[in-house]
Amino acid sequence: MSLFDLIYAGSNAAWGLAEQTVADAIQQKGKDQKVAFPSTAYSLPVIYSATGMKINTLGDLETALGVAKSLIVEEEDLGKALNAGLSTAVSAEIIESVKYALQEDPYEDEPGIGFVPDPVIRSLGVPLVTGDIPGIAVLLGESESPEELAAIVKDYQSKGLLTFLVGKTIDQAMEQDVKLGLEMRVIPIGYDVTSVIHVVSVAVRAALIFGALKPGDLAGLLEYTKQRVPAFVNTFGPLNEVVVSAGAGAIALGFPVIADIDVPEVPGALLTQKDRSLTVKTSLETREIKIKVKEIDIPVAFAAAFEGERIRKDAVYAEFGSKRSKAWELVVMKTPDEIEDHQITLTGPDIDETDPPVYLPLGIVVEVAGKNMEEDFEPVLERRLHYFINYIEGIMHIGQRNIAWIRISKDAFEKGFRLKHFGEVLYAMMHEEFGTVVDKCAVHIYTDLSKVEELEESLAFPRYRKRDERLASLTDxxxxxxxxxxxxxxxxxxxxxxxxxxxxxxxxxxxxxxxxxxxxxxxxxxxxxxxxxxxxxxxxxxxxxxxxxxxxxxxxxxxxxxxxxxxxxxxxxxxxxxxxxxxxxxxxxxxxxxxxxxxxxxxxxxxxxxxxxxxxxxxxxxxxxxxxxxxxxxxxxxxxxxxxxxxxxxxxxxxxxxxxxxxxxxxxxxxxxxxxxxxxxxxxxxxxxxxxxxxxxxxxxxxxxxxx
Ligand code: SF4
Ligand code: NI
Ligand code: NI
Known part of the structure; x- marks a missing residue:
């Protein structure tokens, strides 16, 4: 079969399935049965954004079926083939919406989360615009090698991408101990291939929420997703015609598809990469996603994707702050001659001097100096300590100032993580992110109780107080x-x-x-x-x-x-x-x-x-x-x-x-x-x-x- 034939066959198959699904549901519940996805103002998002039509009942879905059908025009023409791909997207949304019409939470019994609510999309706005999340990967199918699949997911994770899993890739990732969840930036969507529409739904709602797109402006929608939503698709294993036609839908939205089998290639849109150790590289290049690499000399990984990592009680090797001890952190401005750049000191015991669990008091003083540095920037830099420390794999950081609370996992300890590595991370990140104001940086870490207490009184508290006064006096x-x-x-x-x-x-x-x-x-x-x-x-x-x-x-x-x-x-x-x-x-x-x-x-x-x-x-x-x-x-x-x-x-x-x-x-x-x-x-x-x-x-x- 030619690529065109495959796409049309897939679109027709998806449409047939959607029609049957709607007919069955109507027979069961009647035409007036309500159809809606949870926690969204744009239901059903794909159909609504593309056509301007609001779907409220099973009966309305019959009209949507008509729209999907009209998008299938079987000619040897790329534009028509992409439209057929969009038809598959509409059919998939119809099928998924029926699941929600028949059940309160159709995804209750599987690891996939199904529909992604509006507030989650809104919360992704800032990390996406700052490049903290540099891209969105959609992984679909079943990999011949679960190990290689896991390596790909972890690679995306370490680069900060948001990864959505569809189909068997979910089980494969779980079996390989990939940590899943929104906070880990790896989100299982669902087993059925139609569930991929919940990712498409995220992209189209981004256009409605952030882009002020007028529902029904299909051309504007496709332009928006292509230009502004940095997504792409990786497929694993053989592709059936429905997956191929769904792929055409992705391509219509501007999301390239990279398969691990031979496919008829369309430059920039549909590619083969059989060497799965190169999947990540090919994908990022095709979608033109650039990753800032941070080389820091520590024995564990360092990436924004580890920000949300939690360390449970039984996994704790060492803990600072919270109920058991004092922990505070401070960024202070100094003159350049007061600082020796890259000096990292530890005053007091390290975490390998007693048996776990280790509970120690902690004071972290980050000294910075630079021509363009101002005292006003101290709190701005200091607030970033929370993120930098959290980006370390196996480390959890909560709070700030003198309510900081840090956990180091057994895993991180075993890999060789010690207190001076906090210094390495903070030193590197201060230069990396604040290079224009920080010329020199030194980090002093204290775990000696009397030192921690003394410096808190003499150094940290007065500084916090001074800043609070400054903030309170700052009016328009x-x-x-x-x-x-x-x-x-x-x-x-x-x-x-x-x-x-x-x-x-x-x-x-x-x-x-x-x-x-x-x-x-x-x-x-x-x-x-x-x-x-x-x-x-x-x-x-x-x-x-x-x-x-x-x-x-x-x-x-x-x-x-x-x-x-x-x-x-x-x-x-x-x-x-x-x-x-x-x-x-x-x-x-x-x-x-x-x-x-x-x-x-x-x-x-x-x-x-x-x-x-x-x-x-x-x-x-x-x-x-x-x-x-x-x-x-x-x-x-x-x-x-x-x-x-x-x-x-x-x-x-x-x-x-x-x-x-x-x-x-x-x-x-x-x-x-x-x-x-x-x-x-x-x-x-x-x-x-x-x-x-x-x-x-x-x-x-x-x-x-x-x-x-
Ligand atoms: Fe925040 Fe406004 Fe800047 Fe967006 S434009 S990051 S909402 S301050
Ligand atoms: Ni914003
Ligand atoms: Ni962490």
Whole structure:
């Protein structure tokens, strides 16, 4: 059979199966049976993004079948063949959606996770734009050699890629002891080949969430996935026609397919690589994914993929901090002549001097010096210690400052890991990531109890305190420069964050100090200064210079921004915001929901549904994405009356911001314990009940002017 014949045969087979599946399901449950994937505002994502059609019932699926059928036009033409591949994608989504229509959780009994919810995709936004996750690999089929398959997965893992497993590759990876899970960046999807659609669904929703793609704009969709979603497919073992036609679908989305058997090659799109030791190299080259290599002299692996690795109690060799001992860490700026570059010292016992489990106090002092270094950058560098230490295989790091908690696994110890290796890692990473400000770096590690205690008092605490005071004094009024952040433009081309001391980036990861340091580290990079000139409205936060900067940076798509308003020219969102705020006119206020909250809010929508109201760099008055930290600012929707408008938040979020929010409310309105006046899910979620609660506690929103 020719490649064309194979693809058409596969598309027809998939379509036939979809038709049968729908017919059977309708017979069983009727046409009105609800069809939806869990935790998404874009159901069913592939069909919705490609056609603009929302599918709600089994009956609707019959229309979708018609669409799939119309995409199969059997001619010897590459474009038509790729369309047939898209038809297979639609058929696969239909088949998978029926599984969810018939069962609450069809993936309950297998290791695969099936459908990937919206919040997970949003959480991947930042690591993808920063290149922390440099690419997405989809592995499908069954490898002749499970060892080689495992080596490929581990190689991707060590390079930070996100790997999705479909089919037998799941069992093969598990048998080879590959660590699976989102936090390990290896995600089993499902055994059926149709489950691969759940990966496609991630890519198309990225276009909807971050790219502000209009549902139905198929050409725009394919352009987006091709240009901005760095995915590719590796197939293992023989390919049947359905897999081949699914492969054509992947190619249509711009994802090259690399097979380990002979296939008719299409340059840049369909390739054979029979030498599985070269699969990774060929794949990365074909998709043009570049990996930053870090060579650090330690006996264990070092990669971002190990960030989420947990070390259980029985696997612990040594532990610092938490209940058993003190552990703190500090980055301090010194003058260049005070530092001997690459000096690493240990004062006190190492972990091989007593029997395990070893419990020791720990103080880590990282000294840095450089012409462009500023004291303001100390906390920016220090926050990265958590990541650098976590990237070490077999090491777990939690917390920061004097609540650090570190575990070293037995495995890492046996491979030869010792305390000085922390020094090697921190030394290398300070130079690697902060090279423009760090000319010299030394690391001093203390495990001697009296030393750890003495330095905590004399060195660490005063430094922490000084920084806290500096942070508290940092208000928008106290500076004359804001920063733009354009990092997310690789996914949301029109989005611009304006980062101010009180309003950090909506992802929560870029504070004003971070932005300032980023500018210093990479002068032409993602963060650029904006001078706070041309004040138009102080309460709403409008400056003509800010407008100009946003207009330029968004290529003219947004020309006015009110930094402190959610109704008038609010700041745009990309998609990776920590929280979403939306107005509730009936209650004269707003709800704020954080990404982790899964249930429905008083506006009748979940976080994901609320989030889908905005994003992609578009201004949507009434809805705004923002970071957690912004909530307690006096600038938070100051144009509409400020924090007194907040009527509902999930309990966890309330507790997180409570102290700071109470302080702000006291200063603004002279109200004590304002956070207690805000409703949460343990009190009420129905809007009537929420209003009832608000009037009982005398919530200030009820006395304010109508919000709109
Ligand atoms: Fe993206 Fe804004 Fe965060 Fe920058 S500050 S990474 S643009 S969300
Ligand atoms: Ni780790
Ligand atoms: Ni973003």
């Amino acid at each position: 009024e106290s500076v004359d420069t804001f920063y733009t952040c354009l990092l997310c433009q690789s996914f949301a081309p029109a989005h611009v964050c304006v980062v101010t001391p009180e309003r950090l980036g909506l992802c929560g990861a870029v504070s004003w100090l971070d932005a300032k340091a980023t500018k210093e580290l990479d002068p032409t990079g993602a963060c650029q200064p904006v001078s706070k000139e041309g004040l138009e409205d102080e309460t709403k936060g409008i400056w003509s210079e800010v407008n100009k900067a946003v207009d330029t940076a968004s290529q003219g798509s947004v020309s006015r921004v009110s930094l402190y308003s959610i109704l008038e020219d609010p700041m745009t969102s990309c998609g990776c915001f920590e929280c979403i705020c939306g107005i509730v006119p009936e209650a004269n206020g707003v709800v704020i929901v954080n990404r982790e909250f899964g249930a429905t809010t008083p506006v009748g929508m979940t976080f994901g549904e609320l989030a889908s109201m905005t994003g992609g760099g578009v201004q949507t008055p009434g809805f705004m994405g923002h970071g957690r930290h912004f909530i307690a600012s006096k600038k938070f929707m100051a144009a509409e009356g400020g924090i007194g408008r907040i009527i509902w938040m999930p309990k966890e979020l309330k507790d997180d911001v409570r102290d700071r929010l109470n302080k702000t409310a006291k200063e603004l309105y002279d109200i004590d314990n304002f956070t207690d006046m805000i409703c949460d899910e343990t009190i009420a979620t129905d809007v009537e009940d929420v209003i009832q609660f608000l009037s009982e506690v005398g919530h200030p929103a009820l006395d304010q002017d109508p919000i709109m």
